[in-house]
Structures are given as C-alpha cells and as structure tokens.
Amino acid sequence: MASAHAIPSLDEQFEFTAESKRRIFIGLGVGVALVAIGAYLLASGAGSHGHDAHATAHGAGAHEAHEGGHHAYKWTNRLWANVWLNAIYFTGAAVTGMFVMSYNYLAQAGWSVSFKRVSEAMPAYLPFMGAVVLAVFFIAGHDLFHWTHPELYDKASPEFDPIINGKKGFLNMPFYVGRIIAYFGLWYFLWLKLRNFSLQEDLYGGTDYYEKSIKFGTAFLLVFGVTSSTSAWDFVMSIDTHWFSTMFGWYTLASWHVTGLAIITLTVVMLKERGYMQWVNESHLHDLGKFMFAFTIFWTYVWFAQFMLIYYANLPEETIYYRERFSGYGGIYRTPFLVNILLCFVFPFLILMTRDAKRTHIILKLAAWCIIVGHYFDFYNNIMPGTVGEHGGFGPMEFGMILIFASGFVWSLYSQLAKANLIPKNHPMLEETLHHDI
Amino acid sequence: MSDAHSNGKFLVGIYDDDDVVLQAVKDVKKAGVRIHEVYSPFPIHGLDVALGHPRSRLGIAAFMFALSGTITALSLTFYTEGFDWPMIVGGKDSYSPIIYVPIFFELTVLFCALGMVGTFLVSNGLGPTVKPLMYDLRTTDNKFAMAIDLSKNNIGEVDIEQILKSSGAAEVNVKQF
Numbered sequence: 001m002a003s004a005h006a007i008p009s010l011d012e013q014f015e016f017t018a019e020s021k022r023r024i025f026i027g028l029g030v031g032v033a034l035v036a037i038g039a040y041l042l043a044s045g046a047g048s049h050g051h052d053a054h055a056t057a058h059g060a061g062a063h064e065a066h067e068g069g070h071h072a073y074k075w076t077n078r079l080w081a082n083v084w085l086n087a088i089y090f091t092g093a094a095v096t097g098m099f100v101m102s103y104n105y106l107a108q109a110g111w112s113v114s115f116k117r118v119s120e121a122m123p124a125y126l127p128f129m130g131a132v133v134l135a136v137f138f139i140a141g142h143d144l145f146h147w148t149h150p151e152l153y154d155k156a157s158p159e160f161d162p163i164i165n166g167k168k169g170f171l172n173m174p175f176y177v178g179r180i181i182a183y184f185g186l187w188y189f190l191w192l193k194l195r196n197f198s199l200q201e202d203l204y205g206g207t208d209y210y211e212k213s214i215k216f217g218t219a220f221l222l223v224f225g226v227t228s229s230t231s232a233w234d235f236v237m238s239i240d241t242h243w244f245s246t247m248f249g250w251y252t253l254a255s256w257h258v259t260g261l262a263i264i265t266l267t268v269v270m271l272k273e274r275g276y277m278q279w280v281n282e283s284h285l286h287d288l289g290k291f292m293f294a295f296t297i298f299w300t301y302v303w304f305a306q307f308m309l310i311y312y313a314n315l316p317e318e319t320i321y322y323r324e325r326f327s328g329y330g331g332i333y334r335t336p337f338l339v340n341i342l343l344c345f346v347f348p349f350l351i352l353m354t355r356d357a358k359r360t361h362i363i364l365k366l367a368a369w370c371i372i373v374g375h376y377f378d379f380y381n382n383i384m385p386g387t388v389g390e391h392g393g394f395g396p397m398e399f400g401m402i403l404i405f406a407s408g409f410v411w412s413l414y415s416q417l418a419k420a421n422l423i424p425k426n427h428p429m430l431e432e433t434l435h436h437d438i
Numbered sequence: 439m440s441d442a443h444s445n446g447k448f449l450v451g452i453y454d455d456d457d458v459v460l461q462a463v464k465d466v467k468k469a470g471v472r473i474h475e476v477y478s479p480f481p482i483h484g485l486d487v488a489l490g491h492p493r494s495r496l497g498i499a500a501f502m503f504a505l506s507g508t509i510t511a512l513s514l515t516f517y518t519e520g521f522d523w524p525m526i527v528g529g530k531d532s533y534s535p536i537i538y539v540p541i542f543f544e545l546t547v548l549f550c551a552l553g554m555v556g557t558f559l560v561s562n563g564l565g566p567t568v569k570p571l572m573y574d575l576r577t578t579d580n581k582f583a584m585a586i587d588l589s590k591n592n593i594g595e596v597d598i599e600q601i602l603k604s605s606g607a608a609e610v611n612v613k614q615f
Binding site for chain 2: 311312
C-alpha cells in the first residue's frame, strides 16, 4: 500500500546539467552532419533510385502519376518533406502535453498531478514547430502540396481539376495560412495560461488557480476538438489532395496522443531512475501503462476502421491511397507500412497486456520507444508517398532530421522542467496523487 | 474468494465505519483469529490486502472467455464462408479474414462479457433459485460485517467475541446457516 510508504520531499528541482546539454549538442551535430551527407548524396544523384524503380513505379501508381508527376522533382523536395514530417510529428507530441493536462483538469483527476509538470513542459516546443511549419509552407509549399498550384483552379487551363476546384473553399492560400497561425496561436496561448496558473499556484496556493485552469483547459479541449481534425487535414491529408477519409482527423489525433503518452511515460520512468520524482509509485506507472495500452488499441481501431471500409468498398479513388503505400512506387513503402503496424500495435499490445508488465520499468520503456518510433513511421507513411513518391527512402537525411528535431524537443522539455518544481506542490489534488493506490 | 455456501456457526461483528473495520481486520488477525470474510456496502481501499486475499483470477477468466469467443468467430466464419458455402462478396476472396475482423472482435467481446456475468453470479452465489447468504442485511446499507467461521478457529467463542468487541465492533451476533 502506497500510504504506508514515507512521502518523499516535495521540493525538487530538475537540474539541466552541462552533461545533458553536451549530449544534446552532440545529437544535434550528428543530425546536421547526417542531413548534410544525405543532401550531398541526393544532390549528386547517388541516393536516388535507379531507372528500374522509376519504371515500375509508373506502372503501379499510374493513377497517381497525373497528380504527383506534373511538377518536376527536385532533390530538395525530399529535404523539405522530411522537415515537414518531423515538424508535424513533434507538433503533435508537444500539443499532446497540453491535451493530457487539459482533460485531466476537466476530469478533476488526482493521480495525474504526480507527472503533470512533464506534460506541462512539452507544449513549449510549439512556437518553434509553428515557425518551421510556416517556413516550409512558404519555401516549399508548392513542391509538397499539389493543391497550391493556381492552374488547377483555372477553367481555361488544361490542368484544370474539377475535384480540387471543388475544395477551393477550404484549400486556398489565405485560409490555409490563417488556419495554421490560428492553430499554433490558440494552442500556445492556452498553454501559456495554464502554465502561468500552475506556476502562480506554486507560489500562492489556494484553489483559485485550479478553478481557472479547469476553465482554460476546457476551452482548450473545445478548441482542440475542432483543430485536431482540421489540422490533420491541413498538415497531412491535403498532401493527397484527391483522396479523403472521414476517419483521418481521429486517426491523426490517436497517433499524436499515444506518441505524447509514450513520451510522458518514458520521461517519468527516466526521471524516476535518475533519482527524481520518488513520489511516482507503481500505481502511477501502472496507470500510465494502461493509458499507453488503451490508446495503442484506439489507434489500431481507427487505423483498421479506415482501412477496412476502403478495402471493403473497393473504390479505385480510395484504394489508390493504400495501393501506393503497399505496392506502389516499386514497393518502397511496404516495409515502413508493415513496421508501423508491428511497432504501433502488435508489439506494445502483446508486451503491455499483463498487470506486472505495466509496473516494470524496462517493459514500459520498451513499449514507449516502440510507440515513439512506430508513430514516426505512421507519419512517414502518410506524408512521404504523396510528396516524394518513388524518390522516397530511408537514409542519412531521414535519420539526421529526426535527430535534429528530437534534440530540439528534448532541449525544450528539459529547460521547461528545470524552470519549475517537479511536482506542483500546492495543487489541491496533491494528497490524492501521493496516496494513489490501485 | 471464499466459499459463499458455508454451513455452520458464524460470529458476525458489526462495525459502523470503514476505517474502523479496516483496522479491525488487522487487529483481529493479529490476535490469531481466522476471518471468513468482510462484507461492506462499498469497496474499501486496501481491504483485500489486509485480509490477505490472493490476487484475483478474474483477468485470467476474462481472457479465456474472450479467447473462446475469438475461436468461435474464427471457426464460424471459416466453416460457413471458407468451407460449407463459399460466396464471393464485393470481389473479395470467399474467405478473406480482413472483412471478418469485426466479427472476431464482436464475438470476443460478447463471450467475454457474458462469461463474466456468469462468473459474477457463480462466484457470488447468486441465481434465480439460490437463496443468498446474508450475514447481516444492513451490510447492503450502512454497516460493515466481519464474519468469523467458528468451526475453523481454535479460539473459543467467548474469546473471539471479546476480540471483536475490543477491535471496535458495535455488536457481535451469532449466525447459524
């Protein structure tokens, strides 16, 4: 029983050591070097696929050819597609911190207070990701997003596309850019509010900040209820402009959410192993494990619901999406497609099933890493075929870009963790979380 | 899980408060008395640990029921569509497992749910013709009862009554089944 244990001291500050900073810099340096090598290989043609793959690709993805193939491919497309992919992935990881914090406020949950500062630290990465997303859109939007081509909407042009023209009310430059600014602006603003309440609460105590946090957290959930779907359409689904799925918003939300939960779990376990957060007991870890387990299944449920309806209905304009990923472009996306299912469903589902597993550090870490890596491939599968098609691959550029973005994320997370006490020591639910016992 | 269909003579200590009964369980056990079971209107946190109950096997039961549902669904779909009367629907192979995943899922859930209802009835001794054993009717309202099976204790009835009283029992009754 947890209540029988001595409660450790609640004044605890995370120290962002010079050693951690050095390691992050090394990671960043390696990332930049790998991207440079990748860029050199692609620019000199060594990294691109031979003519054979090209020919097969046009056979298999013939339907897609008129969509993807009408602007010339440049090697920089792959660079920008990578930046975009990582920016979207880490946007999701960051905003999930806010999402987790908000629904725990709305549910008036007590147990989550023990690790609240971890989820609270994650959204600090949002403004950087917002800047990257906007920059990539302005620099390379034309190469990544087919719908940004003006001739598609010109009835006189031979390129006129009635389907895309029908989506003009939603997919047009001013509205799109406005939406992106609104997403990041709203998410970040509401996070700043909650963060400030939380820090003030540490100083002054009382329940006022808690009541206010519930209101702003609920406001965020209302905003996120809409923007999680629309941002998924904007960031990911609009790449394959002709194709659409009504499941896509939930699908991306599920993917972001479980990634964020895995990052929270991993951070909590690692902090605990380094001697921090001794108030986090087995019951907290068990609940975090259950969270990961449940949302792994939720992601799979949505993935399968989307897949099965398309498979069953067998409409060419819908099945092309899976055909491209499974057998198109010379089959280069088949491995990530299967790895995705393996890492995001099969593996975490099997290892997290028992009660003891969810209370064991090593299994939690393993499952969390699986989910984090697996969902990178989820976004890889959703973004790459539509942007680079047969020129895609997994090389130094991809590895390097992940390292760069991950280093930034860890830096941002650590510096936010170091700014505040590791547990909100005046939180009204503090006692409940310290005695959490399931 | 204790046997719900016990025969014999029981001493039933009635408590007014959940904290008192939780402490009483520890005290009574310390005094060397074997507790048959504690009855409460609501779950008391830590009571199963204090009573020394082994971990529940309900999870294993649920898994087995679920597995039987999955196997039923697999055999049903395979027998009907793959063997007995193959049909081509929507241009798919006559036995295409992907389209039956919802059936696998639903039968898994259904078997698990029904099986667990059955488990609940059996393990609690409930059923249409079974007369439920009540140590004290007030445990369905606001009292907590600790039942001691006299036949399984070497300590005398009077001594046990004294132990229960000193552990905070408001009253001690005798119950014969």
